[in-house]
Amino acid sequence: MGIVLGDNRYGKAEIRMVHVARSGAHELADLNVSVALAGDLAGTHLRGDNSNVLPTDTQKNTVYAFAAERGVGEIEDFALRLARHFVSSQPAIARAWVAIEEYPWRRLGPHSFARDGGSVRTARAVVDGDSEWVLSGVRELVLMNTTNSEFHGYVVDRYTTLPPTTDRILATEVSAAWRHGGTTVDFGQSYVDAVARMTDAFVGTYSLALQQTLYAMGGAVLADAGIVEARLVLPNKHHFLVDTAPFGLDNPAAVYHADDRPYGRIEGTVTREDTVDAPLAWDGYAL
Numbered sequence: 001m002g003i004v005l006g007d008n009r010y011g012k013a014e015i016r017m018v019h020v021a022r023s024g025a026h027e028l029a030d031l032n033v034s035v036a037l038a039g040d041l042a043g044t045h046l047r048g049d050n051s052n053v054l055p056t057d058t059q060k061n062t063v064y065a066f067a068a069e070r071g072v073g074e075i076e077d078f079a080l081r082l083a084r085h086f087v088s089s090q091p092a093i094a095r096a097w098v099a100i101e102e103y104p105w106r107r108l109g110p111h112s113f114a115r116d117g118g119s120v121r122t123a124r125a126v127v128d129g130d131s132e133w134v135l136s137g138v139r140e141l142v143l144m145n146t147t148n149s150e151f152h153g154y155v156v157d158r159y160t161t162l163p164p165t166t167d168r169i170l171a172t173e174v175s176a177a178w179r180h181g182g183t184t185v186d187f188g189q190s191y192v193d194a195v196a197r198m199t200d201a202f203v204g205t206y207s208l209a210l211q212q213t214l215y216a217m218g219g220a221v222l223a224d225a226g227i228v229e230a231r232l233v234l235p236n237k238h239h240f241l242v243d244t245a246p247f248g249l250d251n252p253a254a255v256y257h258a259d260d261r262p263y264g265r266i267e268g269t270v271t272r273e274d275t276v277d278a279p280l281a282w283d284g285y286a287l
């Protein structure tokens with residue numbers, strides 16, 4: 001029976017780089033950069049012929065060198081520069097994926113910062129020959145509505161114990177990513193707007209299901225005409241009312257147990273009607 005080499009890619013993962021821009025008040029970029037390359041790499045797999053292999057160590061150095069030469073700027077632009085470089089400078093490399101996470105720091109002074117507990121900004125640039133895609137995203141965006149959430153009308157079978165509710169806590173930790181229609185975008189402003197619109201949609205939706213809230217949040221991201229597709233993963237962070245009757249106490253929707261597992265996991269994609277799918281942009285992307 002013959003054995004055939006299938007899809008493969010390789011690269012340096014999780015390059016933790018901190019860049020300090022020192023003109024005026026210092027600017028901090030705290031990044032986690034991952035590179036993956038694909039192309040004519042059969043030789044290394046089949047024979048250990050590394051003549052087409054740009055070492056992952058060199059890829060790491062390239063990330064540092066690009067930051068040293070021109071700074072970082074918006075993470076989408078930095079990812080694009082890197083992905084274009086690997087494809088254009090390496091004849092054997094046909095495709096590059098560069099993913100970046102940016103950790104938030106709050107300014108305390110001209111050269112002082114506190115690591116923020118807030119959400120992580122993400123970006124991914126994918127270059128395949130002449131085709132390019134850019135994704136932006138957010139994760140660890142934790143949101144809660146303490147009312148305006150109901151859940152009822154669902155299927156009831158012999159295993160159902162969940163009571164219907166007309167008033168519950170709705171809480172989630174948003175992981176979302178969205179695809180831009182182009183590559184020339186003010187990514188910083190676009191990110192701020194997308195997160196604000198998504199958050200407003202969570203706050204403003206009277207929810208009959210987290211699925212309904214997801215669709216509203218995805219649609220809010222697509223209110224930006226430059227964004228063509230949004231994918232969201234919303235864990236339903238269940239809050240169960242504690243039974244205080246054994247203590248002779250009322251619990252009028254005040255004391256909850258915040259359960260961490262198991263959780264409902266609601267996933268969805270929202271696209272413009274006329275959008276062409278971009279499977280390579282999302283290939284291997286885990287929200």
Ligand SMILES: O=c1[nH]c(=O)c2[nH]c(=O)[nH]c2[nH]1
Binds near residue numbers: 264
């Ligand atoms: O918003 C919800 N969607 C569900 O699909 C679901 N299932 C469940 O048990 N609780 C909820 N809540």
